[in-house]
Amino acid sequence: MVSLKSKDTRCSLCSLACFLRLSESPHGYLEPDYRTDVPELRRGVCNRGNMTAELLAHIRRIDAAKFCGEETRQVPLEEAIRSLAGTVQASRTTLLIDGNLPAEDIAAALALAAGSHGKIAASVYLPTEDEMVLEGLAASRARLLTPENLAECDAILIVGDAFATHPVISKPVHALRKRNVRTPLVVLDSLPGRTSIFATHPLLVRPGTESRVLAALAGKSGVRDLGVLSCEVGRAASESGLPEGALAAAAAAVAGAKKLGVLVRAEIGKAANWDQIGLLSGLIASAKAGGVTACLTYGNALGAYRLARAAGARLDQPGETVIVLGTDVVSVLSRQECNRTLDGIRTLVAAAQLPTLTLGAADVVLPLAFNFEAGGTTVTGSGEVITVESLAEAPGEAVPAGELVMRLAHAMGLRGVERKVDRSVLETMPEVDVRAIIERGHPQVAKAPEGAFLAVTASDAIHFHTGGRTSHCEWPKYMAPNPVATMNVDDAGPLGIKSGDEVLLVSNEGEGRATAEVVKTQAAGVVAVSSGFAEMRRLFPWNMARRTGPVAVKIQKAGSET
């Protein structure tokens, strides 16, 4: 039974940080409740936020430290930390910190690395798409918009399927269009998602050509000095597969805005150049006296990005000992990448709240508190620095990541490592070189060879990924138990694939099985796979080297393999 210290908090499961309330039911269980004392635009909680209560009281919570070998042995946390301190002092160690942890925890881990005299290298893990889009936005120096700011704009440009992954952000857009039903809503996406159905100007482009279209919109909006990224409307239309008239009309709508609001939702399997997309989005918004709201996967992505950049933290070659604080690296990286990385590691230490694929490979498991329990500071995708209150005590010996780091520092005899953060770092965008992003030019247009399809990831409102915390909850397991591969009816017919069939998808990176969904609305030659499942992520070059974007896959009905 979880005893609540407080009822009101902010959700930490994505960058919108929605207002959340929990209550204790008369029957003795926790349940989500909803705040009506916050502005109308901030009310409501998506299906992930609704899982908070279930997460806090989850039966599979990790509440004690374990040594995992031939026999798994539960040990007191202090003993595990002492043993870990000895290992760290005797070997080269990499500390991989999840960017979704509160800023205080990230700052403590970075301070430990800085004070370790080179023994520990620290890296902050962010989903590649989040990191890249933030890099682009930082380079653009664009203003970040709150939902209230968005509702004051007179035109909206959305890149990606923001309503699918961040449903609460639809509220300011709806409010704006309620005030003026003719408000232009330009949606740029490579799939017909849940956002594009609301668009006045839906721009459904060939996968990976988003930056060309944005460059065309930027040119018409008065953005200059784009160098090799410059792209005329005619060329952008031809390369992205759009009718020239449709793109010209959308460009006119954007150019005609007095205050433009831009929403960016990055997805790694849709484009390879989210930094360029972030940059162009920011430049267009600034040219039209508006700003950008970043719809990021990680709740504290912006805070983590700012802290990591200020500390110069990066991952080079992992050390012999790797301490993973919160990240499920095995689930988020491709299988090949993981095997390569794990092969060189002698000791893997993983701290987590619930079982993950990484924990299965770990030598030492440490119990970790949820952000809802730890409390701390987070930066939203609108740039608001907020404090998340601690709702409840963490179970057993589970503690915040910063506390684990402080105890490790103490055991190593290091002083000055505290769970504290410099707020000014969280409020400042780092300097990023615009030229370096521009000079790369647009990526080549991805094409699938004969007999293959171009696979892109489709946003999923239910799962963020297989090893994610919410995947332990009952609702995703009921609603979306398996990954889905959506394809066009004309593509599926010759392969004998019908809706509901199990299909096998094979790329150069890996293979996975999914349930087929055959529709008329999907572009021919493109297959959309659920982004929330590790088996679908394995199809993509999903790693820390930023080789991302659509991939060629071969598809066949499962059971017909030869």
Add this chain to the structure above:
Amino acid sequence: MKPETIEKRVILDMDLCVECRSCGSACFYGHKNQPIINYADTEKVKVPIICRQCKKPACVDSCPNDAMYQDELTVSKRSLTKCTACGSCVRGCPFGVLTDEMIKHAVPKCDLCEARVLEGKEPRCVQTCPSGALSFGEVGTVEDTKLLLLSTRTTGHHPLKRR
């Protein structure tokens, strides 16, 4: 003071629904993992199917075990202990709201979150709705909003087309 009847119903504005299925998750968790809200897939849109709480409910009339009943506030509910999951209500409901997927040997059924409504709150599905598509109001008030009313509970300027 306890009202004589609950006149308000859950109303869906299709102009605003982003198909996030948050209503389903809130309802699922609040009703001990029962999938009470279902989603009709029309390919163009996935419409949440939420019980209309009919004044003369066919699910109640068709139940051979008196498991489906209308309480004193006119909310149609299902008694967990009496339901034998025979499926009569599933076939009786003219709107396809009830599912024949048996959960814990019973048919999941919306109870309009009656306990919450009596406390002055709104049903879970309405309060969680991130896009503002669901509201809790009296059906007669829909006419004032200039929205089309589609089969008594679904509204919108053009309910199946949103641009």
